[in-house]
Amino acid sequence: MGVKERREKQREELRQEILDAARTLFIREGYENVSMRKVAEKIEYSPTTIYLYFKSKAELLNCLCEETFAKLGARLEALAKDSPDPVEGLRKGLRVYIEFGLKNPSHYTVTFINHPLHHEGLGEEFAYEGSMGHKAFSYLSAAVGECVRQKKFRRVDVEATSQATWAAVHGLTSLLIVHPDFPWVARNKLIDSLLDTLIEGLKA
Known part of the structure; x- marks a missing residue:
């Protein structure tokens, strides 16, 4: 590995270290109570160094969300290519979504549960359209649309149905993460029931 490649690797490792530290702090202390200085202190670097990678706390949060959506989207994309039956493909995709959240609770919490609805510094550059989150949701919407097109499902409003379906699986995922002590039935049974x-x- 040459000098340039080694420096690039070190830079990427530090960037990931910053993201991991920010995720931990956002979960533990809440987004509003975390500063760039706190993130810097956690990894024992100066705030100036953090600003070389991220211009604001809002950008840090956005990158964390994009990272999570990219991982989830990659799994959904692979599944979409390997599912000839649209109904079975949708079912598998919804299960992948739930299991992804349960296997990555810290990522899921920052992205979906503790994510503030409005915070400073987010302009058009952080718009939902074209984001990894938009791309991940598009796989769900496409699956529902294909089920309707092939008349596997009743003729429904695809966008409304996709959003309602996402709301349902998100609700279960969030509850299992936030309330693990509730006397849930066996996890697979619960997921299958939903x-x-x-x-x-x-179904038509």
Whole structure:
């Protein structure tokens, strides 16, 4: 490895270290209570160094969300290419979504649960359209649309149905993360019950 490649590797490692530290602090202390200085202190660097990588706390949060959506989107994309039956593909995709959140609770919490609705510094550059989050949701919407097109589902409003379906799986995922001590039934049974309810209610 040459000098240039080694420096680039070190730069990427530090960038990831900053993101990991920010994620931990956002979960532990809440986004509003974390400063760039706190992030710098956690990894024992100066705030100036942090600003070389991220211009604001808002950009840090946005990068964390994009990172999570990219990982989730990659799994959904691979699944979409390997599912000839649209209904089965949708079911598998919804399960992948839930299992992704449960296997990556810190990522999911920052992205979906503790993410502030409005915070400083987010302009058009952080718009939802064209983001990794938009891309990840598009796989769900496309799957629902294909089920309708092939007449596997009743003729429904695809966008509204996709959003309602996402809201349902997000709700279960969030509850399992936030309230692990609730006397839930066996996890697979619970997930299957939700997916059966969603999909059977849409079938033609």
